[in-house]
Amino acid sequence: MTVDASAPPRRAVVPQPRGTIARQGSVFLSRHSRLRLSLLLSAPLFWLGLVYIAALAALLITALWTVDSFTGQISQTWTVDNIVAVLTGSLYQTVTLRTVGVALLVTIIDIVIALPIAFYMAKVASPRAQRLLVIAILMPLWASYLVKAYAWRSVLSQGGIFEWMMSPFGGHSPGYGLPATIITLSYLWLPYVILPIYAGLERVPDSLLEASADLGGGTWSTLRLVVLPMIWPAIIAGSIFSFSLSLGDYITVNIVGGANQMLGNLVYTNVGAANNLPLAAAIALIPILIIFAYLAAVRRTGALNNL
Amino acid sequence: MRLSRPARGLLAAITAVVLALIYLPLLVVFVNSFSTSKNLTWPPPGFTLEWWAKAFQSEGALEAVLTSLQVALAATAVALVLGTLISLGLQRFEFFGRDAISLLVILPIALPGIVTGIALNNAFRTGLDVQLSILTLIIAHATFCIVTVFNNVIARLRRLGTSLEDASSDLGAGIWTTFRLVTFPQLRSALFAGGLLAFALSFDEIIVTTFTAGSSVKTLPLWILDNLFRPNQAPVVNVIAVVLVLVSIIPIYFAQRIAGAEKVVR
Numbered sequence: 001m002t003v004d005a006s007a008p009p010r011r012a013v014v015p016q017p018r019g020t021i022a023r024q025g026s027v028f029l030s031r032h033s034r035l036r037l038s039l040l041l042s043a044p045l046f047w048l049g050l051v052y053i054a055a056l057a058a059l060l061i062t063a064l065w066t067v068d069s070f071t072g073q074i075s076q077t078w079t080v081d082n083i084v085a086v087l088t089g090s091l092y093q094t095v096t097l098r099t100v101g102v103a104l105l106v107t108i109i110d111i112v113i114a115l116p117i118a119f120y121m122a123k124v125a126s127p128r129a130q131r132l133l134v135i136a137i138l139m140p141l142w143a144s145y146l147v148k149a150y151a152w153r154s155v156l157s158q159g160g161i162f163e164w165m166m167s168p169f170g171g172h173s174p175g176y177g178l179p180a181t182i183i184t185l186s187y188l189w190l191p192y193v194i195l196p197i198y199a200g201l202e203r204v205p206d207s208l209l210e211a212s213a214d215l216g217g218g219t220w221s222t223l224r225l226v227v228l229p230m231i232w233p234a235i236i237a238g239s240i241f242s243f244s245l246s247l248g249d250y251i252t253v254n255i256v257g258g259a260n261q262m263l264g265n266l267v268y269t270n271v272g273a274a275n276n277l278p279l280a281a282a283i284a285l286i287p288i289l290i291i292f293a294y295l296a297a298v299r300r301t302g303a304l305n306n307l
Numbered sequence: 308m309r310l311s312r313p314a315r316g317l318l319a320a321i322t323a324v325v326l327a328l329i330y331l332p333l334l335v336v337f338v339n340s341f342s343t344s345k346n347l348t349w350p351p352p353g354f355t356l357e358w359w360a361k362a363f364q365s366e367g368a369l370e371a372v373l374t375s376l377q378v379a380l381a382a383t384a385v386a387l388v389l390g391t392l393i394s395l396g397l398q399r400f401e402f403f404g405r406d407a408i409s410l411l412v413i414l415p416i417a418l419p420g421i422v423t424g425i426a427l428n429n430a431f432r433t434g435l436d437v438q439l440s441i442l443t444l445i446i447a448h449a450t451f452c453i454v455t456v457f458n459n460v461i462a463r464l465r466r467l468g469t470s471l472e473d474a475s476s477d478l479g480a481g482i483w484t485t486f487r488l489v490t491f492p493q494l495r496s497a498l499f500a501g502g503l504l505a506f507a508l509s510f511d512e513i514i515v516t517t518f519t520a521g522s523s524v525k526t527l528p529l530w531i532l533d534n535l536f537r538p539n540q541a542p543v544v545n546v547i548a549v550v551l552v553l554v555s556i557i558p559i560y561f562a563q564r565i566a567g568a569e570k571v572v573r
Binding site for chain 2: 022036048049051054055059119121131133136139152160193248249280288291299
């Protein structure tokens with residue numbers, strides 16, 4: 001570009017911003033950052049606080065009321081009977097233990113399956129294969145939850161495909177029961193565990209792995225000392241999904257669980273057939289407390305930023 | 308760490324086996340949608356297109372799909388707005404109680420659906436004295452969809468930093484202009500990914516839906532639950548599931564392409 005020295009120096013013309021209302025608002029807001037923050041947060045907090053927290057609080061209060069056994073109406077007399085019943089009833093203890101056991105097993109199975117796949121996707125597969133694999137993991141999420149649970153009912157049924165495939169090896173279908181529930185729930189939540197772990201592994205730079213190798217780290221020690229600490233929050237994030245989704249499930253256990261009950265079933269029957277909302281609310285306190293304890297325990301890992 | 312060839316092969320094999328396991332039940336669904344057996348015996352005694360024809364004529368199913376689309380679109384729209392607002396607030400400002408708010412966003416998805424369901428049901432009916440309808444359903448869905456948008460957007464904001472926004476305001480752009488021309492274009496793919504997850508979450512939700520939908524509102528999962536155990540309807544349900552999976556390829560493919568293109572640019 002040549003510059004013509006005789007031409008008058010060109011002045012950049014900066015248009016004076018017009019004093020529209022939008023402009024004034026913009027100026028005012030950029031000077032008042034607290035106001036900006038409260039405008040940003042007011043709508044979502046109004047929604048979450050009013051819709052959700054108020055509803056939860058109301059539910060907890062309901063747990064302290066009773067149902068009039070004659071009219072079936074909720075009577076607002078304060079009592080801790082429901083909570084005592086839930087805490088001391090052997091049915092509730094058994095079902096709680098069973099539910100937590102199922103949720104823990106599902107979570108462990110999912111993490112064990114998800115780790116190698118996520119690692120392959122993030123660190124071994126070519127970019128093209130990587131993209132196809134993510135699609136392959138995401139796609140089953142769109143087949144209805146119910147249809148998938150029912151498909152497992154069909155797979156595990158007597159004379160179903162599982163027995164059909166296993167019979168040459170002398171295997172049996174586990175039939176309907178807790179093992180079937182665990183298999184089905186692990187299946188349903190697996191993509192929710194793979195995706196955060198995959199995202200976590202993608203954030204581990206390859207150069208770190210190479211540095212570890214250069215410094216003499218073997219495969220296992222690199223995985224244990226470099227990779228695992230970095231993806232730990234992502235693993236916890238995945239576990240929150242599988243754990244909490246399993247903890248509240250009552251439909252899968254109805255479809256493949258035989259006669260077994262989980263906490264969700266107890267809540268469901270007390271809301272519906274038994275028409276005892278206070279007792280249902282008291283039972284619902286159990287998963288609420290468990291999840292709160294879990295979230296409190298994992299908060300320091302930074303997992304909540306990895307969901 | 309350099310993986311040996313056998314180690315890579317082993318990882319590939321595990322991935323292949325698990326993918327096969329993931330698709331096995333879906334394959335069963337696919338095959339059963341052509342099966343002449345009404346109660347899904349295996350192997351199928353014969354094949355027919357009857358269920359496919361029936362599915363596309365089933366008014367209940369089509370209506371349910373439309374209802375689910377409406378609910379999922381509305382809930383996603385609300386979640387996109389609220390999720391973006393809250394992530395801007397939490398990422399761009401330091402203040403007391405920030406952790407509590409991010410916990411608050413996560414809570415509706417971390418607590419089991421049945422807790423959310425009965426809490427909202429109780430609040431709507433006895434607390435606010437409103438009739439359950441499609442509106443209460445949308446409110447409930449939006450509540451637990453916020454988190455997917457929030458997570459995607461806040462992760463993006465964290466990575467972007469503020470330098471481009473600062474440059475924009477140094478050059479004289481007001482906050483609206485900066486958001487419209489600088490922040491929003493950079494958030495677009497995160498919004499798409501978060502919105503897609505929110506949509507999928509709402510479209511397939513059954514537990515919260517059971518408790519917050521009015522009796523006249525039939526979403527697709529509710530319709531499926533009604534029909535799954537009816538012998539003449541189960542194969543039709545399978546057809547719908549197959550169609551959903553096939554149709555879902557389109558948005559997932561686009562989401563991946565947008566994400567992939569951005570990775571190259573950076």
